[in-house]
Amino acid sequence: MKQLWLLATVISFAGLLSAQEATQTQGPVVAATDNRPVAASSEDESNEGRFYLSGGIGGMRIHRTADPKPGSNVRGIQPYLILRLGYDFADSPWSVEGYGMFGRIRESDKTQEENVLGVGAEALYHFDRYAEFDPYLAAGLGYVKTSGTPAWQDDVDSHVFAQAGVGAFWHINEDLSLRGDIRYHVALTDEFISYTSADIGLIYYMDGDKGSSAETVAPMAETATIEADALAYDEASEHAATLRDVTPEGSVDEMKLELRLQYAKDTSIIEPSNYPALDELLRIMTLAFEANPEAYVTIDGHADRQHGSDHAYNQELSEARAKSVLTYLSTNGIPANRMKAAGHSFDQPKDPVNLDEGTPSNRRTEVVIRGVDEATRAKIRAAK
Secondary structure (H helix, E strand, O other), rough: HHHHHHHHHHHHHHHHEEEHHHHHHOOOOOOOOOOOOOEEEOOOOEEEEEEEEEEEEEEEEOOOOOOOOHHHHHOOOOOEEEEEEEEEEOOOOEEEEEEEEEEEEEEEEEEEOEEEEEEEEEEEEOOOOOOOOEEEEEEEEEEEOOOOOOOOOOOEEEEEEEEEEEEEEEEEEOOOEEEEEEEEEEEEEOOOEEEEEEEEEEEEOOOOOOOOOOOOOOOOOOOOOOOOHHHHHHHHHHHHHEEEEEEOOOOEEEEEEEEOOOOOOOOOOHHHHHHHHHHHHHHHHHHHHHHOOOEEEEEEEEEOOOOOOOOOHHHHHHHHHHHHHHHHHHHHOHHHHEEEEEEOOOOOOOOOOOOOOOHHHHOOEEEEEEEOOOHHHHHHHOOO
């Protein structure tokens, strides 16, 4: 009966997590910056998942029971090798794996060694899917067979096991990760037969097309020649590395500025080193509002894109970072009702997208002051 209780618990847990996913709005599943490597999107902007191979080495301990029989004659930790083929679902905390296992078991008197073979499948629920440290819960079923003398206390050489446990990935880069896993296995038989396994290994991710084709890269935002006065302002400004005037030639009633801010890792918190540039932006906006009380501001956040970049996460991150700029400005005197913040994930790149290396220039915040004519722009630039 203990085996049935474990199997029921595994099934109930999986059902509960699935129900949670169905009833909650999908939040960011990546605790990472907007250039975290992730799988290219298709034309409909839905992300593709990724296959991966994982090889490892571990040890298994067969548990004994005193009733009704004295238990297995196998003692201690028995070594094994394991190979997994997995698939990460895009924009989801779920992945699935199939595995094959080969090991050697030795009885306590050390007179006989036997092979042990196993296959199985598991579902993994990740708590922080694309973070550097990626912990998860796992549950599934496996089939284990021993050659020669049976290792199990019921003298049967093979069993189907329900298994559950925990593990974690440590993502080294886009293609490689380390992993560690612990599982508890219970046979689906009338007798209580169980073992524990633990292993460590290396993961290699198999990406699809890494090209920069029209199918995998969103159309770039249109570019235009920048006003000569804007270029002159940038050349003379001490904040040009962070704040640039990129107002296009021919603009009738707007002033466009571009921010390249630094944020605390994995957050939308602006680093204090950016405050002087934001104070310059405050000065520009204050003069614009003085010149035109009807002026208003839009703040648009944009993310960079690499292979596998998670669209949903980057959407939320770009929104949060745009709102952090709005919060700084409103805290320092700009009326919040005169500003609007929005995020655009990686859908509006400014420069050609490099899916392999990333394109830092596409990671930006654009601030557009509406209601600023050419004469006012000239006065603002001259007053610095």
